[in-house]
């Protein structure tokens with residue numbers, strides 16, 4: 001059913017058509033939700049065994065914008081993102097650290113939530129964990145066996161790919177190619193190389209749960225099928241994840257869920273985000289220098305500390321989610337293990353955010369004084385940009401187009417604030433009021449500019465000071481000395497102090513509220 005939605009600003013009711021690229025159909029299609037006005041989204045969440053890297057942040061941000069925009073368009077969104085808290089990688093890492101897997105899981109679940117908050121992702125509506133979903137998983141495996149698409153083998157249970165006719169449809173790979181790439185690993189008891197594990201018999205020292213096939217733990221793919229069904233039903237609207245999950249993970253999820261519930265069930269649309277490339281390409285395992293650099297430069301926490309989580313989000317949103325994005329790292333020196341690093345994409349994103357926050361702060365300051373304008377016309381440019389931003393997002397969540405529209409609004413606000421736009425005073429005031437309101441609407445769709453401008457700019461200045469080794473105490477002392485010199489009418493001394501500060505990349509700005517300063521690039 002075509003969703004008939006209320007415009008986000010509540011001013012009018014209009015039919016909004018959301019287009020999205022469906023990986024199964026391999027084309028852009030119109031979103032037709034299962035229930036009018038409601039949309040269910042399942043996104044594959046993290047395996048919590050380590051800190052996130054930049055590549056992990058991309059699906060988080062991309063699908064956070066999907067949920068935010070659909071909500072802004074009036075849909076009731078139910079967004080489910082799981083946590084994988086039992087897995088080979090968790091067991092291996094816990095053994096390396098000589099701690100119980102549960103301790104590792106608790107630690108990195110908390111770190112994951114910290115990172116999500118830093119990159120301004122809203123919490124999902126449900127965040128199921130595998131270890132709390134074992135009953136659902138066991139029940140689903142039993143159904144698959146009863147349907148004849150899975151079989152037990154000596155404590156393991158496998159999905160029988162030969163009994164699922166449309167296997168390979170999602171990843172668009174011929175069965176012969178998939179067959180050629182399939183292997184039977186040591187210890188596996190499957191009948192065909194393509195078959196995959198739904199349930200793994202317990203090994204000594206590993207976490208396990210009782211089941212009809214003996215103690216064991218779930219395979220990776222079955223957990224998402226079970227959790228999606230529990231929280232969204234046997235059929236739901238959108239399944240989302242990174243393009244690297246298409247095969248085998250999503251192909252297997254689809255096979256399991258349709259194997260249990262029949263053709264046409266499970267996700268109605270599949271959305272996949274593109275890769276984050278590193279210095280123009282993928283990292284080769286044989287390139288030691290690239291791997292060292294990756295370890296140093298790709299850790300999300302470090303990047304957020306250096307440039308703010310919001311800058312990282314803004315960087316990711318400059319490219320539409322399906323396209324690959326290049327993350328450039330500049331090494332200022334010979335030794336990749338120790339030389340200082342720079343991230344031009346994040347520097348640029350932080351600079352653009354500083355411009356935006358400064359504009360919003362000026363807008364708030366300007367509108368805090370004087371009376372609100374009476375109803376009437378605004379500058380025509382103030383009418384168009386929000387609609388352009390929303391239609392960019394309606395068109396397969398084109399955040400690049402949305403950010404360009406947002407840039408127009410910020411530029412218009414600055415032209416008015418700088419007195420560079422010819423218009424009657426009341427039109428200018430009304431336009432600024434409209435911009436202030438619409439910028440808040442845009443902010444909630446993109447997850448940008450939602451913080452207090454003064455606080456963000458103060459934190460930005462601290463980061464810039466740290467990067468330039470500027471002592472803020474010294475700057476404050478210089479400013480006091482300059483104020484004293486000006487009061488004593490010693491203008492040459494005051495000017496000399498301004499120049500000293502400028503030489504240290506500090507620019508001072510005198511305004512009616514006093515003197516402020518910022519760190520230059």
Ligand SMILES: [Zn+2]
Nearest residue numbers: 044224249253
């Ligand atoms: Zn999944």
